[in-house]
Amino acid sequence: MAATEFAPWEDPQAKPLICFRNVTKRFGEFTAIDNVSLDIYAQEFFALLGPSGCGKTTMMRMLAGFENVTEGIIELDGADVGDVPPNKRAVNMMFQSYALFPHLTVWENIAFGLRRAKIPADDLTNRVEEMLKLTRLERFASRKPHQISGGQRQRVALARSLAKAPKLLLLDEPLGALDKKLRQETQFELMDIQEKTGTTFVIVTHDQEEAMTVASRVAVMDEGNLMQVATPDRIYETPNSVYVADFIGDVNLFKGTAKPVGEDQYQINWVESLPPLNATSSLPLNDGQSCHLAIRPEKVAINAEKPDDAVNAVQGKVVDIAYLGNLSTYYVELPDGTVIKAQTANTRRISRRSFTWEDPVWLSWTATAGVLLDS
């Protein structure tokens, strides 16, 4: 029996857990969220990604019940939650500012929500101990928040929001203050918790890698709008706009005009002095329509000689090399001044690397390597 892939968003029968219907949020004149519609399904690990001030926290606060929507409806489990106060929602939020209770110890902070739920004392103690263990805070249980470090506070905030095992957990930049190793471990813990408890997570992050690692789907936001909502690989491989392509990961963008040359085949004229680029795309573009071609650096091959069978090949010289340990990024300048990034895996030692500064090189890529974007 083949395991079915978890993709409720592709199932028209599936009922979303969270449903934003044409939600708009204004603060006075300022529109923070602009007519957003979004479905998030039970047991998803949903990531909100976007630049600072784009409205991520506002989305979370509306879900938790701290902000009223100006227009539109938010449904939780099929019911409009417009009039449900925060303490009556089966939602817990981890605040971007942590919001730990300064007068309580770490232990009491974590126990706070459980006490309100009137859980038997033994269960409560066990649960708190479990959370302390999970976030490795056992040694700090009796300290007050001002007596621990920033990263430890973040873990207390995480433990406090996890303790009640809510149906929906909102995490506003939960791991930002942790070092890389602890962050990765906590990411896996979160995914583990999610798998064990079936909790639905909505997480805000600035870290793309984090979003890519943990999320079932990613939403890229810009100025109160959802630019694209898709699985991490689709966001990366087939961004639907220049904004998303540019925001997620590294990309080479070529601006030009399209010329259809066959079914789903286009030639992109971009610089007069250079040959047109060939690209495959199902996008319906007219002759002469302006467009962007986006190509990830790792899809660009770098060679000393022009490869015979290359569909797209341009010559240039290496102007910079960024050594990233396992990878190297070559910055290659074309005759017209454009700089293209090409990335290769460093399988050989540095001393035996093939290219260095000022070397003339050929860059090449296939017709399907890039994504054509309407501009």
Place this chain on the structure above:
Amino acid sequence: MMRLSWFNVVSLTFGFVFLYLPMIILVIYSFNKSKLVTVWAGFSTKWYGELLQNEAFLNAAWVTLKVAVISSTFATILGTMAAYVLVRSGRFFGRTLFSGMIYAPLVMPEVITGLSLLLLFIGIGMDRGVMTVVLAHTTFSMCYVSVVVSSRLFTFDQSLEEAALDLGCSPAQAFRLVTLPIIAPAVISGWLLAFTLSLDDLVIATFTTGPSATTLPIKIYSAVRLGVSPEINALSTLMIAVVTVGVILASLASKRNVAKMRQEEIAAVRAE
């Protein structure tokens, strides 16, 4: 430490003498053996002993204490509630008017406050006594409490209350379990302030009291009109002591704890 210039030394001395010389003389003469207030006849504590025999003074002291404790407690509850509404509710209809009305008694002449309360009590036919003085003191001291508490609430991070709501508290529980413990030092210093204000109020008490409830300041004032006695000096010295202790406690509660708890709060809520 920097050395003070002779000008600073002189002005400092002059200021302190101006402020405290009368009180120091009063305290010294309360230990005078002679019955004549102006003649020093040696050290004695006998006036303190006589004071304890004086039924009328003891009665007045008891009334004053009762009034001060009850009125400052009510004033603290009402003042804290008013401060909370003013700081938290954002804009609501009539907010400016409401806040203006809370702070108005701060600048209102006491005579006017006293007179208007007297008219009110007569108007509703209320017998004047301990009860009316308590009401009057509650009214005028709650605005002081409200000022102290609201200045603390302005710096209180609202996300703490949101976190409490998020974890299942009702708004009332969030206030009791999170807000109140954190602003407690300010509330306590508001109570102490109201307590000392009530303790030494003469004007408003005179207007609103009846024959059954003579407070200490009223008693002293009327006794002094018949001539200053060493007994009065002893009584006043005791009052100075009580008020001084109260003020010191209040400032300890507010300064040290408010600053400390504020820092702890800043630490617990990441500054963005």
